[in-house]
Amino acid sequence: MSEDDKNPAREVIAEYAQERFRYFRTADGTVYAQKNGHPVARPIRSQGTTGSHRQELMVGLFKDGIGVFNGTALKEALDLIEALALTENTQTVHIRVAPGFDGATWLDLGRSDGQSVRIHPTGWDIRVPDPREVCWRRTQLTGELPLPEKNTDGKGIDLLFRLCNFVNAETECLAMAWLVGCLEPSVPVPAPFLTGPQGAGKSTAGRMLIRIIEGMSSDLRRAPKDEDNLIAAVAAGWVTALDNLSHMTPDLSDAMCCIVTGAESVKRALFTDGDVFRARYRRPLLLTGIDVGVIRPDLAERLLPLRLERPKVRRTEAELWAEYAQVLPIVLGSLLDLTVQIRAAAAETPTDLRMADFAHLCAQLDAAMGLGALSAYRAGLDDLNDDVIEGDLLAQTVLQYAADMQPGEQQRMTSAEWLHLLTRLYSGEDCRPLPKGWPTTGKVLSDRLKRLQPTLAARGLNVDWGRTREARYIELTEPTGTPEPQQEAAF
Structure with a gap:
């Protein structure tokens, strides 16, 4: 063959790649490669340790x-x-959980053969999804899940809670509702806050809950020191679990609110002058x-308190996790x-x-199982x-000032x-010193009351803002009727 008849190496590689892979782009312009008939897609520019598309091509050639x-x-x-893929239609890639066709939901089992769980209105089954319906993206945080068993008759839930130390049935049904919510990609779920005395097994229970969704390789993490690292960890997995929190800064609290209900982070793209990188995230x-x-x-409205108690009988870690894996x-x-x-x-x-x-999900759980999930959720929020x-x-x-107001009175x-x-009123007759953080101006006071408005409303005190021709005002109103007491649950 003459030199003129030889194809350049780049053409040989491009032809080979387009025969064996499907290339598409996401809404943010990232180009992905998906092996024909396989649901897992990799960004073609990735150099990650989980395997890059460049490595796939080298091995295949x-x-x-x-x-x-x-x-x-x-x-x-x-x-x-x-360049060719940027002219194609866009498609979304998903981590762990994805919406499908006809009201179905997919759960990625993290297996190399691509087998996933399809949850549909009449049941669930295990199959390899059509790449046009679901494209999985995997990272180092994507662990492998075992093939779930059929016809369990609900005994798996009892086996799980036998290994945890939740204080009562109300707390267990809230944990169930959260796990079900984690399988719904379009529903934001509150963040469970596992609390209890020292030695109650909070970290162990947290690991057990997240490993149902993320696999045995997943684990709890320390809270990152800055928001960028937290967002990077959140974007690379589905469930993010932070262990042994003892203090929550305002920045961390705001970041958690964004994670639960969803937000977008925009940063300058590396090695560019004007382009940006967008990261959307909403994660359990x-x-x-x-x-x-x-x-x-604002964070309190997005939390789900789950209290644990110290176990009466201790077990070794090896024995506990061997039973859990089984x-x-x-x-x-x-x-x-x-x-x-x-x-x-x-x-x-x-x-x-x-x-x-999530409140609707709790109501559905009550309707299906006859449990008190919604009342337990309300009691937890009240707490x-x-x-x-x-x-x-x-x-x-x-609230001290409002206690002297008459029903229906407005100030x-x-x-x-x-x-x-x-x-x-706070200083009193003894003129005690004001605490650190006490409002110093009317504007600061107004902003603080706006943040506290839902909390005060839950205690029967309405706060509102308005203005007259002369000035703006803040109005406190004591409702005419006493709010009905909410059903209590032990937490």
Whole structure:
């Protein structure tokens, strides 16, 4: 063959790649490669340790006897493929959980053969998804799950809670609701906060809960020191679990709120002058700790308190995890059965709770199983409101003043007048010093009250803002009727 008849190496590689892989781009412009008939997709520019598309091509070219090519030829071929893929239609890639066709949901088992669980309105089954329906993206945090067992008759849930130390059945049903919520990609779920005395097995219970979804290789992590590292960890997995929290900074609290309900991070793309990198994320979050100190009101509405107690009989770690690994297929099968059953249950959506999707899921769980998940969820939120009030002297002072108001009474003043009144009420006759963080201006007071508004409303005190022709005002209103006491649950 003459030199003129030889194809350049880059053309040989590009032709080979396009015959064996499907190339597409996501909405943010990242180009992915997906082996024909296989649901896992890899970004073609990835150099990660989980295997890059460049490595796939090198191995395939060598094993198929086509040859070994230098880096320049591979780079030129990938540049061409990337340019061609940018003209194709976009498709979304998913980590662990994905929506499918006809109301179905997919769960990635993390297996090399691509087998996944399809949860549909009439049941669930195990199959390899059509690449046009689901594209999985995997990272180092994507662990392998065992094949779930069929026809478990719900015994897997009992086996799971036998290994945990939750204080009562109400707490267990909230944990069940959270696990079911983790299998729904479009529903934000509150973050379970596993708390209890020292030695209650909070970290162990947290590991058991997340490993049902993320596999035996997943583990708890320390809270990152900055938001960028936290977002990177969140974006690389599905469930993020932070262990042994003892203090929560305002920045960490705000970041957790964004993780639970969803947000987007925009950063400058590396090695560019004006391009940006977008990262959207909304993930299930799990926390453990004895006490995190003051909880901010916006985070309190996104938490799910799960209390544990110290076990009466201790077991070795080896014995405990050996039993857990043995029952995990049964637990996963029971969770899938429960998910199908709950999704088929009809229930009204509570309209007074911030996390309305999760409240509706709790109502469905009650309708399907006859449990008190919704009342337990309300009781947990009420308990968290108490924690917010106990940690905020301004909230305590406002409620102290409102205690002397008559039902239906309204008090309207400017923010500066409210600041003077509340400061004098807190200081008292002995003029005790004001605490650190006490509002120093009317604007600061107004902003603090806006943050506390849902917490105060839960205690029957309405706070509103308005203005007259002369000035803006803040209005406190004591409702005419006493709010009905909520059903209590032990936490």
